[in-house]
Amino acid sequence: MFLKKITLLKDDIPQVNSYPFSIPAIKGLRELELTNKVTFFIGENGSGKSTLLEAVADKCGFHTAGGGKNNYYDVHSSHSDLGDYIRLSWMPKITNGFFLRAESFYHFATLQDELEKDPFTRTNYRAYGGKSLLQQSHGESFLSLFQHRFNGQAIYLLDEPEAALSPQRQLTFIRILHDLVEYEDCQFIIATHSPILLGYPNASILNFDGGTIAEIQYEQTDNYRLTKYFLQHREKMLNELLRDD
Numbered sequence: 504m505f506l507k508k509i510t511l512l513k514d515d516i517p518q519v520n521s522y523p524f525s526i527p528a529i530k531g532l533r534e535l536e537l538t539n540k541v542t543f544f545i546g547e548n549g550s551g552k553s554t555l556l557e558a559v560a561d562k563c564g565f566h567t568a569g570g571g572k573n574n575y576y577d578v579h580s581s582h583s584d585l586g587d588y589i590r591l592s593w594m595p596k597i598t599n600g601f602f603l604r605a606e607s608f609y610h611f612a613t614l615q616d617e618l619e620k621d622p623f624t625r626t627n628y629r630a631y632g633g634k635s636l637l638q639q640s641h642g643e644s645f646l647s648l649f650q651h652r653f654n655g656q657a658i659y660l661l662d663e664p665e666a667a668l669s670p671q672r673q674l675t676f677i678r679i680l681h682d683l684v685e686y687e688d689c690q691f692i693i694a695t696h697s698p699i700l701l702g703y704p705n706a707s708i709l710n711f712d713g714g715t716i717a718e719i720q721y722e723q724t725d726n727y728r729l730t731k732y733f734l735q736h737r738e739k740m741l742n743e744l745l746r747d748d
């Protein structure tokens with residue numbers, strides 16, 4: 504464990520009624536304790552998960568379009584509106600890590616190809632399994648990154664990593680996650696909608712719904728309950744959903 508607490512600096516906030524402070528989960532935030540090496544952010548679309556994750560990435564000094572500390576590139580760089588208003592409490596402080604944002608991963612991969620053209624920065628794609636990320640499928644490139652670039656004493660902030668992964672590869676990811684947490688001393692914060700990833704054993708699940716950020720048990724999450732109900736009662740649910748009257 505490295506990052507222990509996220510504090511919203513309430514007194515410094517200029518406009519409580521505008522983005523990002525108007526998001527109910529952020530409005531209700533004071534301090535968020537992180538008690539587990541694996542923390543999941545869950546909640547409805549628009550509940551503020553990415554906003555908080557991006558703010559943490561910004562505060563860590565990671566590129567907010569995705570990447571680690573040394574990925575200086577302007578493509579799709581974005582400013583975190585919340586980053587200046589949170590404080591991170593560390594014990595111990597680390598600076599190594601990566602922010603994975605699925606939607607800008609293509610630009611990150613393109614930058615790596617550019618670096619390979621320069622003899623001073625070329626690594627023969629050492630951190631990506633020896634192959635350009637652009638020559639791998641979306642899911643393969645994600646797994647390459649997790650397997651080859653992620654390693655010890657680091658914090659990884661992942662925004663919906665399941666976006667590229669088949670159910671089978673999500674299980675592979677769970678195994679990689681386990682090894683990085685148990686043997687490499689990594690910490691993860693993962694925003695997700697995936698009931699498979701959320702099943703990772705003994706993780707903290709923080710729910711952004713209902714105007715607070717509160718811990719919830721796996722079996723109580725909508726992700727688990729709705730998926731389970733759909734799989735068990737697919738015909739009944741679809742009949743109700745698609746009825747015309």
Ligand SMILES: Nc1ncnc2c1ncn2[C@@H]1O[C@H](COP(=O)(O)OP(=O)(O)OP(=O)(O)O)[C@@H](O)[C@H]1O
Binds near residue numbers: 522551555
């Ligand atoms: N730059 C912005 N300016 C104004 N509003 C924004 C901005 N970015 C996001 N929002 C709004 O803030 C809210 C939270 O967005 P955020 O992306 O954090 O949600 P999320 O929980 O990650 O959703 P999802 O599960 O769909 O990824 C949404 O209502 C969104 O429309």
